[in-house]
Amino acid sequence: MKEPVVEIxxxxxxxxxxxxxxxxxxxxxxxxxxxxxxxxxxxANRLVGNQPNAPVLELLLQGTQLVMLQDAWIAITxxxxxxxxxxxxxxxxxxxxxxxxxxxxxxVWIYVAIDGGFEGPRFLGSASVYPRAGLxxxxxxxxxxxxxxxxxxxxxxxxxxxxxPREERRDYDSTEPLRLWRGPQWDLFPEKERQKFFAQRWxxxxxxxxxxxxLAGTALALDSTQIISEPMRVGSVxxxxxxxxxxxxxxxxxVGGYAKLGILDPDDLSRLTQYRPGLEVEFRPVEP
Amino acid sequence: MKxxxxxxxxxxxxxxxxxxxKAFLISxxxxxxxxxxxxxxxxxxxxxxxxxxxxFDERLVPNPMAIVPDLELQLKRAPxxxxxxxxxxxxxxxxxxxxxxxxxxxxxxxxxxVCRRHAAVTYRVYMLGFSxxxxxxxxxxxxxxxxxxxxxxxxxxxxxxGIGGEHTGIYTxxxxxxxxxxxxxxxxxxxxxxxxSPDGEEAMFLLKxxxxxxxxxxxxxxx
Numbered sequence: 001m002k003e004p005v006v007e008i009x010x011x012x013x014x015x016x017x018x019x020x021x022x023x024x025x026x027x028x029x030x031x032x033x034x035x036x037x038x039x040x041x042x043x044a045n046r047l048v049g050n051q052p053n054a055p056v057l058e059l060l061l062q063g064t065q066l067v068m069l070q071d072a073w074i075a076i077t078x079x080x081x082x083x084x085x086x087x088x089x090x091x092x093x094x095x096x097x098x099x100x101x102x103x104x105x106x107x108v109w110i111y112v113a114i115d116g117g118f119e120g121p122r123f124l125g126s127a128s129v130y131p132r133a134g135l136x137x138x139x140x141x142x143x144x145x146x147x148x149x150x151x152x153x154x155x156x157x158x159x160x161x162x163x164x165p166r167e168e169r170r171d172y173d174s175t176e177p178l179r180l181w182r183g184p185q186w187d188l189f190p191e192k193e194r195q196k197f198f199a200q201r202w203x204x205x206x207x208x209x210x211x212x213x214x215l216a217g218t219a220l221a222l223d224s225t226q227i228i229s230e231p232m233r234v235g236s237v238x239x240x241x242x243x244x245x246x247x248x249x250x251x252x253x254x255v256g257g258y259a260k261l262g263i264l265d266p267d268d269l270s271r272l273t274q275y276r277p278g279l280e281v282e283f284r285p286v287e288p
Numbered sequence: 289m290k291x292x293x294x295x296x297x298x299x300x301x302x303x304x305x306x307x308x309x310k311a312f313l314i315s316x317x318x319x320x321x322x323x324x325x326x327x328x329x330x331x332x333x334x335x336x337x338x339x340x341x342x343x344f345d346e347r348l349v350p351n352p353m354a355i356v357p358d359l360e361l362q363l364k365r366a367p368x369x370x371x372x373x374x375x376x377x378x379x380x381x382x383x384x385x386x387x388x389x390x391x392x393x394x395x396x397x398x399x400x401x402v403c404r405r406h407a408a409v410t411y412r413v414y415m416l417g418f419s420x421x422x423x424x425x426x427x428x429x430x431x432x433x434x435x436x437x438x439x440x441x442x443x444x445x446x447x448x449x450g451i452g453g454e455h456t457g458i459y460t461x462x463x464x465x466x467x468x469x470x471x472x473x474x475x476x477x478x479x480x481x482x483x484x485s486p487d488g489e490e491a492m493f494l495l496k497x498x499x500x501x502x503x504x505x506x507x508x509x510x511x
Contacts (some may be wrong), residue, residue, distance in 0.1 A: 026334045028493050029416040029460070075368065124479060124489055127372070133420040134480040181295040184339075195404050212322075228307055229417060231334040231341035234297060255336055256416030263295035288293060 004144035005070045005114060008089065012063030012101060015139040016257065019119060020053040022126035022135075026254035030135075032234050033128035033250050036210060037108045039270040040078035043164050044113035047075035049153040054117035055127040057145070059110040066099040069144075073115040073153050074099075077164065079107025079274060089163030090155060107172035107274040115153035119146040130203040130251060165278070172274040177224060177284040179268050183236055183260035184222045193220045197261060198283055202245065206277040210251040211239075213272065215281070219243030225259040235264040237283075247272060289363065291356050292339075296348030299353060300339050307337035308427060313369060313412055315340060316498065322364035327359060335497065336415050337424070374500055376410055380474045381449060381503040383407075387468035391434045391451060403505060405429045406449075407472065413499045421460045421478030421493040425501060428456045440466035447472045449503070472508070474485065 008015055018041065021034030035041030041056050062081040062261035068074075071094045076087045081101035085091050093099070101110060120127040120137055129136035139145075155162055186194075203285060220243040230239065232255055236248045240258045247264065248256070264272065265286065301318065304311035315335050322333055322342070329348035336340040336479040366403050379474035383403040394400045411425035418424075433454045439466060444450075451469030459465060460478035475494065483489040495501060 011344045024332055026332060027416065027497065029422050029492075047355065063408070123483060124492075133478065182293060184292045184294055184300055228337050229415075230336045230339045231296060231300065233341070233343070235295065240341060253418050254334055266296060 003070065003146070004148040005068070005072055005118075006057075006067055006145040007067045008064065008139045008143040008145065009067050009098070009141065010063060010065040011139045011141055011143065012059060012061070012065070013109055014060030015064055015143075016058050016129040016131075017055045017120040017136065017139075017145075018058045018128045019055045019126055021250065022124050022128055022130070024122045026231070028134070029107045029254060030124060031130060031251045032124065032137075035111065035128075036250055037078055039170070039267065040109065041113075042276070043088065043168065044075045044077045044111040045117075047077070047088075047162055047164065048073045048113050048115040050113055050115065052116045053115055054113065054148065055120055057112040057118060059112065061108060062101050062104040062111075062287045064101045064110075068093050068095055068097045068099070069106040070147070071095055072147070073155075075113045076110065078110045080105040081110055081112075088169050091163060095216055100276060104276075106276075109273060114147065116150050117148040131244075132251070145211045158220040168275070170202075170271060172271075172276075173279070175272075175275060175281045177282045178272055179265040179286050180237065180262040180283045181265065181286045182288055183200070183262040184230070185225075185259035188225075188227075188259050189220070189222065189239075189261055193222065194261070194285075196220055197245070198285060201280040201282045204275050204277050204279050204281065208277060210249055212246040212249050212252050215247070216246045217244070220245075222259070226257055227259055229255045229257040232260065233263055235266060235269040236260045237262050237264065249273065289360055291353065291359075293353050294341065296350055297344045297352065298341065299344075299356070300341050302339050304338045304362065307414065309412070311338050312498075317366050317369045318363050320369060321363055325362065326432060327355065327362070329353045336417065363489050374498060378501045378502050378504045381407065381471050382469040382474070382508060383449075383505055385449065385469035387437070387451075388470050391432065391457045391468050391470055394434050395431050397431060402432065402470065405432055406451075407503045407505050409502075411456070411501045413495050413497050413501060415494070415497055416495070418457070419459070419461050419463050419478075421495065423457055423477065423495045423499075423501070425456045425458075428454055432456070435464040436470050437468065440464050441469075444469065446477065446478070447473070447474075449473060473503075501507065 018035040021032040123135040202217040205214035292300040329344040332343045413423045444465040449471045452467035483492040
Protein backbone atom coordinates (compact mmCIF):
# COMPACT_ATOMS: atom_id res chain seq x y z
CA MET A 1 0.00 0.00 0.00
CA LYS A 2 2.85 2.35 0.82
CA GLU A 3 4.69 1.54 -2.39
CA PRO A 4 5.59 4.63 -4.34
CA VAL A 5 3.58 5.04 -7.51
CA VAL A 6 5.34 7.93 -9.23
CA GLU A 7 8.88 9.24 -9.23
CA ILE A 8 9.38 12.91 -9.91
CA UNK A 9 12.44 12.56 -12.09
CA UNK A 10 12.62 16.28 -12.75
CA UNK A 11 10.54 18.66 -10.70
CA UNK A 12 10.55 21.38 -13.38
CA UNK A 13 9.59 24.90 -12.39
CA UNK A 14 7.58 23.75 -9.40
CA UNK A 15 5.74 20.70 -8.13
CA UNK A 16 3.64 20.43 -4.96
CA UNK A 17 0.79 18.37 -3.60
CA UNK A 18 -2.49 20.27 -3.20
CA UNK A 19 -6.03 19.36 -2.21
CA UNK A 20 -9.11 21.54 -1.77
CA UNK A 21 -7.43 23.50 1.03
CA UNK A 22 -6.84 23.80 4.74
CA UNK A 23 -10.29 24.75 5.98
CA UNK A 24 -10.84 25.94 9.53
CA UNK A 25 -7.43 27.35 10.44
CA UNK A 26 -7.57 30.85 9.05
CA UNK A 27 -8.33 32.21 12.53
CA UNK A 28 -4.83 31.00 13.41
CA UNK A 29 -3.32 32.89 10.51
CA UNK A 30 -3.01 29.83 8.28
CA UNK A 31 -3.88 30.50 4.62
CA UNK A 32 -6.45 28.36 2.85
CA UNK A 33 -3.94 26.93 0.32
CA UNK A 34 -5.11 24.15 -2.02
CA UNK A 35 -5.09 23.82 -5.81
CA UNK A 36 -4.91 27.20 -7.55
CA UNK A 37 -7.31 26.19 -10.33
CA UNK A 38 -10.06 24.33 -8.51
CA UNK A 39 -11.82 23.66 -11.81
CA UNK A 40 -8.95 21.81 -13.49
CA UNK A 41 -7.88 20.03 -10.27
CA UNK A 42 -11.47 18.94 -9.70
CA UNK A 43 -11.65 17.46 -13.20
CA ALA A 44 -8.39 15.56 -12.71
CA ASN A 45 -9.83 13.81 -9.65
CA ARG A 46 -13.18 13.26 -11.32
CA LEU A 47 -11.65 11.57 -14.34
CA VAL A 48 -10.01 8.87 -12.20
CA GLY A 49 -12.93 8.44 -9.80
CA ASN A 50 -11.40 10.16 -6.78
CA GLN A 51 -13.11 12.23 -4.09
CA PRO A 52 -12.98 15.96 -4.91
CA ASN A 53 -10.65 16.63 -1.96
CA ALA A 54 -8.06 13.98 -2.89
CA PRO A 55 -4.55 15.48 -3.16
CA VAL A 56 -3.39 16.15 -6.71
CA LEU A 57 0.03 16.99 -8.09
CA GLU A 58 0.20 20.67 -9.06
CA LEU A 59 2.90 21.57 -11.59
CA LEU A 60 4.00 25.04 -12.61
CA LEU A 61 4.29 25.84 -16.34
CA GLN A 62 6.75 23.23 -17.65
CA GLY A 63 9.84 21.10 -17.24
CA THR A 64 8.52 18.31 -15.03
CA GLN A 65 9.26 14.68 -15.83
CA LEU A 66 7.44 11.83 -14.11
CA VAL A 67 8.19 8.12 -14.18
CA MET A 68 5.49 5.60 -13.34
CA LEU A 69 6.58 3.03 -10.76
CA GLN A 70 3.30 1.10 -10.92
CA ASP A 71 0.48 0.69 -13.41
CA ALA A 72 -2.29 3.21 -12.83
CA TRP A 73 -5.10 5.25 -14.29
CA ILE A 74 -4.02 8.83 -14.69
CA ALA A 75 -5.63 12.15 -15.61
CA ILE A 76 -3.78 15.30 -16.59
CA THR A 77 -5.64 18.62 -16.80
CA UNK A 78 -4.96 22.34 -16.65
CA UNK A 79 -2.21 24.15 -18.52
CA UNK A 80 -0.94 22.79 -21.84
CA UNK A 81 2.77 21.97 -21.59
CA UNK A 82 3.03 19.72 -24.64
CA UNK A 83 2.55 16.58 -22.54
CA UNK A 84 3.26 13.26 -24.32
CA UNK A 85 0.02 11.82 -22.90
CA UNK A 86 -3.46 12.87 -23.92
CA UNK A 87 -4.83 15.41 -21.45
CA UNK A 88 -8.30 16.03 -20.02
CA UNK A 89 -9.08 12.31 -20.26
CA UNK A 90 -8.48 9.11 -18.32
CA UNK A 91 -5.39 7.29 -19.56
CA UNK A 92 -3.98 3.90 -18.58
CA UNK A 93 -0.26 4.12 -17.85
CA UNK A 94 2.13 1.30 -17.10
CA UNK A 95 5.22 0.87 -14.98
CA UNK A 96 8.36 2.63 -16.31
CA UNK A 97 6.34 4.88 -18.57
CA UNK A 98 7.75 8.43 -18.67
CA UNK A 99 5.48 11.49 -18.69
CA UNK A 100 6.96 14.76 -19.89
CA UNK A 101 5.85 18.37 -19.80
CA UNK A 102 8.46 19.91 -22.09
CA UNK A 103 7.12 23.27 -23.16
CA UNK A 104 4.37 25.53 -21.89
CA UNK A 105 1.91 26.56 -24.59
CA UNK A 106 -0.95 28.01 -22.58
CA UNK A 107 -2.08 28.24 -18.99
CA VAL A 108 0.01 28.18 -15.81
CA TRP A 109 -0.94 25.25 -13.56
CA ILE A 110 -1.02 21.56 -14.55
CA TYR A 111 -2.83 18.93 -12.48
CA VAL A 112 -2.08 15.23 -12.29
CA ALA A 113 -4.31 12.73 -10.51
CA ILE A 114 -4.09 8.93 -10.28
CA ASP A 115 -6.78 6.50 -9.26
CA GLY A 116 -6.70 6.00 -5.50
CA GLY A 117 -5.23 9.45 -5.04
CA PHE A 118 -1.77 10.62 -4.00
CA GLU A 119 -0.74 10.61 -0.39
CA GLY A 120 1.36 13.15 1.44
CA PRO A 121 2.00 14.34 4.97
CA ARG A 122 -1.06 16.06 6.36
CA PHE A 123 -0.91 19.12 8.56
CA LEU A 124 -3.98 20.68 10.15
CA GLY A 125 -6.23 18.40 8.16
CA SER A 126 -4.81 18.99 4.69
CA ALA A 127 -2.05 17.70 2.44
CA SER A 128 -1.75 21.07 0.68
CA VAL A 129 1.87 22.13 0.73
CA TYR A 130 2.55 25.58 2.21
CA PRO A 131 6.34 25.78 2.38
CA ARG A 132 6.54 29.21 3.98
CA ALA A 133 5.22 27.82 7.26
CA GLY A 134 6.89 24.44 6.96
CA LEU A 135 3.59 22.70 6.24
CA UNK A 136 4.98 20.19 3.76
CA UNK A 137 7.63 20.98 1.18
CA UNK A 138 7.79 21.20 -2.61
CA UNK A 139 9.03 18.16 -4.52
CA UNK A 140 12.64 17.94 -5.62
CA UNK A 141 14.28 15.87 -8.36
CA UNK A 142 13.93 12.25 -7.34
CA UNK A 143 10.99 12.70 -4.93
CA UNK A 144 8.72 9.69 -4.65
CA UNK A 145 4.96 9.91 -4.46
CA UNK A 146 2.82 7.38 -2.63
CA UNK A 147 -0.63 6.26 -3.52
CA UNK A 148 -3.33 6.68 -0.91
CA UNK A 149 -5.18 3.48 -1.78
CA UNK A 150 -5.47 1.06 -4.64
CA UNK A 151 -8.53 2.29 -6.35
CA UNK A 152 -11.21 0.05 -7.67
CA UNK A 153 -11.33 2.35 -10.61
CA UNK A 154 -11.97 0.90 -14.03
CA UNK A 155 -13.68 2.13 -17.12
CA UNK A 156 -16.70 -0.03 -17.79
CA UNK A 157 -16.64 -2.30 -20.78
CA UNK A 158 -18.55 -0.70 -23.59
CA UNK A 159 -17.44 2.82 -22.66
CA UNK A 160 -14.84 3.90 -25.17
CA UNK A 161 -13.21 6.41 -22.88
CA UNK A 162 -13.70 8.93 -20.13
CA UNK A 163 -12.94 12.54 -20.86
CA UNK A 164 -13.88 16.10 -20.04
CA PRO A 165 -16.52 17.47 -22.40
CA ARG A 166 -15.26 20.08 -24.81
CA GLU A 167 -17.32 22.93 -23.32
CA GLU A 168 -15.73 22.27 -19.92
CA ARG A 169 -12.19 22.57 -21.28
CA ARG A 170 -11.11 26.15 -20.96
CA ASP A 171 -9.13 28.31 -23.32
CA TYR A 172 -6.51 29.91 -21.10
CA ASP A 173 -5.53 32.49 -23.71
CA SER A 174 -8.90 34.10 -24.35
CA THR A 175 -9.78 36.38 -21.49
CA GLU A 176 -13.46 37.04 -21.11
CA PRO A 177 -14.35 39.72 -18.54
CA LEU A 178 -14.11 38.33 -15.01
CA ARG A 179 -17.12 38.78 -12.73
CA LEU A 180 -16.41 40.87 -9.64
CA TRP A 181 -18.73 40.94 -6.62
CA ARG A 182 -18.68 43.93 -4.29
CA GLY A 183 -16.07 43.75 -1.54
CA PRO A 184 -16.29 45.09 2.02
CA GLN A 185 -14.74 48.47 1.09
CA TRP A 186 -16.66 48.99 -2.18
CA ASP A 187 -18.16 52.22 -0.83
CA LEU A 188 -14.75 53.58 0.15
CA PHE A 189 -13.90 53.93 -3.54
CA PRO A 190 -15.28 56.99 -5.32
CA GLU A 191 -17.53 56.20 -8.30
CA LYS A 192 -14.88 57.63 -10.63
CA GLU A 193 -12.20 55.23 -9.37
CA ARG A 194 -14.52 52.26 -9.64
CA GLN A 195 -15.24 53.20 -13.25
CA LYS A 196 -11.52 53.46 -13.85
CA PHE A 197 -11.13 49.92 -12.53
CA PHE A 198 -13.79 48.42 -14.78
CA ALA A 199 -13.01 50.49 -17.87
CA GLN A 200 -9.41 49.41 -18.36
CA ARG A 201 -7.62 46.24 -19.34
CA TRP A 202 -5.16 45.19 -16.65
CA UNK A 203 -1.97 43.31 -17.43
CA UNK A 204 -1.00 40.35 -15.27
CA UNK A 205 2.36 41.16 -13.74
CA UNK A 206 5.26 38.67 -13.68
CA UNK A 207 5.32 39.26 -9.90
CA UNK A 208 2.45 36.85 -9.44
CA UNK A 209 2.44 33.62 -7.48
CA UNK A 210 0.35 31.43 -5.20
CA UNK A 211 0.03 34.36 -2.76
CA UNK A 212 -1.35 36.90 -5.17
CA UNK A 213 -1.58 38.04 -8.79
CA UNK A 214 -0.49 41.63 -9.27
CA LEU A 215 -2.14 43.72 -11.98
CA ALA A 216 -0.42 46.50 -13.89
CA GLY A 217 -2.30 49.43 -15.43
CA THR A 218 -3.44 52.94 -14.57
CA ALA A 219 -3.36 53.09 -10.77
CA LEU A 220 -6.50 53.95 -8.84
CA ALA A 221 -6.35 57.11 -6.76
CA LEU A 222 -7.36 56.87 -3.13
CA ASP A 223 -6.45 59.04 -0.15
CA SER A 224 -5.75 56.08 2.05
CA THR A 225 -6.42 52.42 1.49
CA GLN A 226 -5.41 51.40 5.01
CA ILE A 227 -8.11 49.94 7.20
CA ILE A 228 -8.19 48.08 10.52
CA SER A 229 -6.90 44.61 9.60
CA GLU A 230 -9.82 42.34 8.84
CA PRO A 231 -10.51 38.94 7.26
CA MET A 232 -9.72 38.64 3.58
CA ARG A 233 -11.17 35.94 1.31
CA VAL A 234 -9.31 34.20 -1.47
CA GLY A 235 -10.17 35.99 -4.71
CA SER A 236 -10.38 39.43 -3.13
CA VAL A 237 -9.17 42.38 -5.20
CA UNK A 238 -7.12 44.39 -2.76
CA UNK A 239 -5.92 47.91 -3.51
CA UNK A 240 -2.73 48.65 -1.57
CA UNK A 241 -0.90 51.96 -1.33
CA UNK A 242 0.05 52.88 -4.87
CA UNK A 243 -3.34 51.96 -6.31
CA UNK A 244 -2.38 48.85 -8.31
CA UNK A 245 -4.66 45.89 -7.55
CA UNK A 246 -3.57 42.53 -6.15
CA UNK A 247 -5.87 39.53 -6.48
CA UNK A 248 -5.43 37.46 -3.31
CA UNK A 249 -4.70 33.84 -4.14
CA UNK A 250 -4.70 30.55 -2.21
CA UNK A 251 -1.55 31.18 -0.13
CA UNK A 252 -2.51 34.77 0.64
CA UNK A 253 -2.81 35.94 4.25
CA UNK A 254 -6.22 35.38 5.86
CA VAL A 255 -6.33 38.95 7.20
CA GLY A 256 -5.19 42.18 5.63
CA GLY A 257 -5.10 45.90 6.25
CA TYR A 258 -5.81 47.26 2.77
CA ALA A 259 -9.16 48.09 1.19
CA LYS A 260 -10.82 45.42 -0.91
CA LEU A 261 -12.81 46.69 -3.87
CA GLY A 262 -14.38 43.34 -4.67
CA ILE A 263 -14.10 39.60 -4.85
CA LEU A 264 -13.95 37.46 -7.98
CA ASP A 265 -16.62 34.92 -8.63
CA PRO A 266 -15.00 31.58 -7.62
CA ASP A 267 -15.37 30.18 -11.11
CA ASP A 268 -13.69 33.19 -12.69
CA LEU A 269 -10.95 33.10 -10.05
CA SER A 270 -10.12 29.62 -11.34
CA ARG A 271 -9.85 31.05 -14.86
CA LEU A 272 -7.62 33.91 -13.74
CA THR A 273 -5.11 31.56 -12.08
CA GLN A 274 -4.39 30.10 -15.53
CA TYR A 275 -3.70 33.43 -17.24
CA ARG A 276 0.00 33.93 -17.80
CA PRO A 277 1.89 37.13 -16.98
CA GLY A 278 1.52 39.60 -19.83
CA LEU A 279 -2.07 38.63 -20.64
CA GLU A 280 -4.66 41.36 -20.29
CA VAL A 281 -7.80 40.96 -18.23
CA GLU A 282 -10.86 43.05 -17.58
CA PHE A 283 -13.57 42.87 -14.97
CA ARG A 284 -17.29 43.41 -14.95
CA PRO A 285 -19.33 44.18 -11.86
CA VAL A 286 -21.95 41.73 -10.61
CA GLU A 287 -25.02 43.69 -9.63
CA PRO A 288 -25.94 42.79 -6.06
CA MET B 289 -25.29 44.81 14.01
CA LYS B 290 -24.07 45.63 10.54
CA UNK B 291 -23.69 42.91 7.93
CA UNK B 292 -21.54 43.32 4.85
CA UNK B 293 -21.92 41.04 1.82
CA UNK B 294 -18.60 39.57 0.73
CA UNK B 295 -19.14 37.54 -2.43
CA UNK B 296 -20.96 34.25 -2.98
CA UNK B 297 -21.51 32.27 0.21
CA UNK B 298 -19.93 34.76 2.60
CA UNK B 299 -20.86 37.61 4.86
CA UNK B 300 -18.95 39.85 7.25
CA UNK B 301 -20.31 41.04 10.58
CA UNK B 302 -19.20 44.49 11.66
CA UNK B 303 -19.01 44.67 15.45
CA UNK B 304 -17.34 47.95 16.30
CA UNK B 305 -15.65 50.92 14.68
CA UNK B 306 -12.73 50.81 17.09
CA UNK B 307 -10.62 47.90 18.17
CA UNK B 308 -10.08 47.11 21.83
CA UNK B 309 -11.31 45.07 24.75
CA LYS B 310 -14.98 45.91 24.17
CA ALA B 311 -14.97 44.79 20.53
CA PHE B 312 -12.98 41.70 21.51
CA LEU B 313 -15.53 40.61 24.13
CA ILE B 314 -18.51 41.05 21.80
CA SER B 315 -16.68 39.14 19.09
CA UNK B 316 -15.81 36.37 21.56
CA UNK B 317 -19.43 36.13 22.63
CA UNK B 318 -20.67 35.81 19.03
CA UNK B 319 -18.03 33.26 18.08
CA UNK B 320 -18.83 31.07 21.08
CA UNK B 321 -22.50 31.19 20.14
CA UNK B 322 -21.77 30.26 16.51
CA UNK B 323 -19.55 27.40 17.69
CA UNK B 324 -22.27 26.16 20.04
CA UNK B 325 -25.05 26.31 17.48
CA UNK B 326 -23.48 26.51 14.02
CA UNK B 327 -25.85 27.90 11.40
CA UNK B 328 -26.72 25.54 8.53
CA UNK B 329 -23.98 25.35 5.94
CA UNK B 330 -21.39 27.33 7.90
CA UNK B 331 -17.86 26.22 6.97
CA UNK B 332 -15.51 28.65 8.65
CA UNK B 333 -15.43 31.61 11.03
CA UNK B 334 -12.57 34.10 10.75
CA UNK B 335 -12.54 36.70 13.53
CA UNK B 336 -10.57 39.95 13.56
CA UNK B 337 -10.37 43.13 15.66
CA UNK B 338 -13.73 44.55 14.70
CA UNK B 339 -15.27 42.15 12.19
CA UNK B 340 -16.09 38.46 11.81
CA UNK B 341 -16.13 36.68 8.45
CA UNK B 342 -18.60 33.82 8.04
CA UNK B 343 -18.03 31.52 5.08
CA PHE B 344 -20.79 29.13 4.10
CA ASP B 345 -20.95 26.24 1.68
CA GLU B 346 -21.87 28.21 -1.41
CA ARG B 347 -24.08 25.43 -2.75
CA LEU B 348 -26.13 25.34 0.45
CA VAL B 349 -26.19 29.05 1.33
CA PRO B 350 -25.43 31.05 -1.82
CA ASN B 351 -26.67 34.31 -0.35
CA PRO B 352 -26.12 34.51 3.42
CA MET B 353 -27.69 38.02 3.52
CA ALA B 354 -30.98 36.14 3.30
CA ILE B 355 -30.44 34.51 6.69
CA VAL B 356 -29.36 37.71 8.48
CA PRO B 357 -32.62 38.01 10.46
CA ASP B 358 -32.13 34.49 11.86
CA LEU B 359 -28.48 35.14 12.64
CA GLU B 360 -29.28 38.38 14.45
CA LEU B 361 -31.92 36.70 16.54
CA GLN B 362 -29.48 33.95 17.51
CA LEU B 363 -26.62 36.31 18.32
CA LYS B 364 -28.77 38.71 20.35
CA ARG B 365 -29.79 35.83 22.60
CA ALA B 366 -26.19 34.66 23.07
CA PRO B 367 -25.11 34.54 26.72
CA UNK B 368 -22.61 37.19 27.79
CA UNK B 369 -19.00 36.17 28.26
CA UNK B 370 -17.03 37.60 31.11
CA UNK B 371 -13.60 39.10 30.56
CA UNK B 372 -11.54 35.95 30.79
CA UNK B 373 -8.95 36.06 33.50
CA UNK B 374 -6.80 33.64 31.58
CA UNK B 375 -3.35 33.16 33.05
CA UNK B 376 -0.70 35.50 31.77
CA UNK B 377 1.87 33.88 29.47
CA UNK B 378 5.31 35.30 30.08
CA UNK B 379 7.55 35.52 27.04
CA UNK B 380 11.26 36.23 27.32
CA UNK B 381 12.24 39.12 25.10
CA UNK B 382 15.54 40.68 24.12
CA UNK B 383 15.09 44.35 23.25
CA UNK B 384 17.82 44.68 20.64
CA UNK B 385 15.97 45.52 17.41
CA UNK B 386 17.33 47.76 14.65
CA UNK B 387 14.44 50.24 14.93
CA UNK B 388 14.60 50.89 18.70
CA UNK B 389 16.20 54.29 18.16
CA UNK B 390 13.68 55.23 15.48
CA UNK B 391 10.79 54.39 17.80
CA UNK B 392 12.47 56.30 20.62
CA UNK B 393 13.22 59.35 18.49
CA UNK B 394 9.77 59.60 16.89
CA UNK B 395 8.15 59.38 20.32
CA UNK B 396 10.71 61.55 22.12
CA UNK B 397 11.62 58.81 24.52
CA UNK B 398 14.89 57.20 25.48
CA UNK B 399 15.56 53.69 24.21
CA UNK B 400 15.41 52.41 27.79
CA UNK B 401 12.01 54.05 28.20
CA VAL B 402 10.72 52.38 25.01
CA CYS B 403 11.73 48.96 26.33
CA ARG B 404 10.31 49.66 29.79
CA ARG B 405 6.97 50.81 28.41
CA HIS B 406 6.70 47.91 25.96
CA ALA B 407 7.34 45.35 28.71
CA ALA B 408 5.10 47.08 31.27
CA VAL B 409 1.78 46.18 29.67
CA THR B 410 -0.12 42.91 29.93
CA TYR B 411 -1.33 42.45 26.37
CA ARG B 412 -4.22 40.48 24.98
CA VAL B 413 -3.98 38.51 21.75
CA TYR B 414 -6.77 40.23 19.83
CA MET B 415 -6.30 38.10 16.76
CA LEU B 416 -3.91 35.93 14.78
CA GLY B 417 -3.23 36.68 11.15
CA PHE B 418 -0.77 38.10 8.64
CA SER B 419 1.23 34.87 8.89
CA UNK B 420 0.70 31.57 10.76
CA UNK B 421 0.19 32.26 14.46
CA UNK B 422 1.22 35.94 14.19
CA UNK B 423 -0.31 37.57 17.30
CA UNK B 424 -1.71 41.08 17.13
CA UNK B 425 -1.29 42.32 20.70
CA UNK B 426 -3.20 45.14 22.34
CA UNK B 427 -3.24 47.61 23.68
CA UNK B 428 0.07 49.23 22.95
CA UNK B 429 1.14 52.21 25.09
CA UNK B 430 0.06 55.35 23.20
CA UNK B 431 3.56 56.76 23.52
CA UNK B 432 4.87 53.82 21.49
CA UNK B 433 2.55 54.18 18.48
CA UNK B 434 4.95 54.47 15.54
CA UNK B 435 4.25 54.66 11.80
CA UNK B 436 5.38 51.73 9.70
CA UNK B 437 8.72 51.95 7.94
CA UNK B 438 8.65 54.11 4.79
CA UNK B 439 9.64 51.04 2.80
CA UNK B 440 9.16 47.52 4.15
CA UNK B 441 12.09 45.20 4.76
CA UNK B 442 12.25 42.24 2.40
CA UNK B 443 13.15 39.71 5.08
CA UNK B 444 12.33 39.68 8.77
CA UNK B 445 13.46 36.84 11.01
CA UNK B 446 10.85 34.81 12.89
CA UNK B 447 10.62 35.87 16.52
CA UNK B 448 11.10 39.57 15.75
CA UNK B 449 8.97 41.88 17.89
CA GLY B 450 7.48 44.68 15.84
CA ILE B 451 5.50 47.89 16.26
CA GLY B 452 3.26 48.91 13.37
CA GLY B 453 1.15 51.99 14.00
CA GLU B 454 -0.93 51.24 17.09
CA HIS B 455 -0.17 47.51 17.03
CA THR B 456 2.56 45.34 18.39
CA GLY B 457 3.14 41.76 17.35
CA ILE B 458 5.63 38.99 16.77
CA TYR B 459 6.77 37.71 13.36
CA THR B 460 6.43 33.94 13.16
CA UNK B 461 7.86 32.84 9.81
CA UNK B 462 10.46 34.45 7.53
CA UNK B 463 8.58 37.20 5.70
CA UNK B 464 8.81 40.74 4.41
CA UNK B 465 7.38 43.38 6.73
CA UNK B 466 7.06 47.06 7.40
CA UNK B 467 6.85 47.13 11.17
CA UNK B 468 9.52 48.70 13.40
CA UNK B 469 11.61 45.89 14.87
CA UNK B 470 12.43 46.52 18.52
CA UNK B 471 13.63 43.10 19.66
CA UNK B 472 13.08 39.38 19.51
CA UNK B 473 11.60 36.57 21.58
CA UNK B 474 13.48 33.40 22.51
CA UNK B 475 10.69 30.85 22.10
CA UNK B 476 9.19 30.05 18.68
CA UNK B 477 5.66 31.47 18.43
CA UNK B 478 4.77 29.10 15.58
CA UNK B 479 6.39 25.71 15.19
CA UNK B 480 4.81 23.01 13.01
CA UNK B 481 7.06 20.49 14.80
CA UNK B 482 4.99 20.93 17.96
CA UNK B 483 1.93 19.70 16.06
CA UNK B 484 2.72 16.06 16.76
CA SER B 485 2.75 16.62 20.54
CA PRO B 486 0.06 15.02 22.74
CA ASP B 487 -1.65 18.41 22.97
CA GLY B 488 -2.69 18.03 19.34
CA GLU B 489 -2.07 20.17 16.32
CA GLU B 490 -3.10 23.40 18.06
CA ALA B 491 0.18 23.12 19.97
CA MET B 492 1.87 24.50 16.84
CA PHE B 493 0.61 27.86 18.01
CA LEU B 494 2.12 29.23 21.23
CA LEU B 495 -0.53 31.93 21.49
CA LYS B 496 -4.24 31.77 20.78
CA UNK B 497 -6.83 34.51 20.43
CA UNK B 498 -7.79 35.80 23.89
CA UNK B 499 -4.52 34.80 25.58
CA UNK B 500 -2.84 37.35 27.82
CA UNK B 501 0.85 38.01 27.30
CA UNK B 502 3.62 39.83 29.11
CA UNK B 503 7.14 40.35 27.80
CA UNK B 504 9.93 39.64 30.28
CA UNK B 505 13.08 41.52 29.27
CA UNK B 506 16.21 39.40 29.34
CA UNK B 507 19.79 40.27 28.63
CA UNK B 508 21.35 40.01 25.21
CA UNK B 509 21.67 36.49 23.91
CA UNK B 510 22.97 35.37 20.56
CA UNK B 511 20.35 33.76 18.37
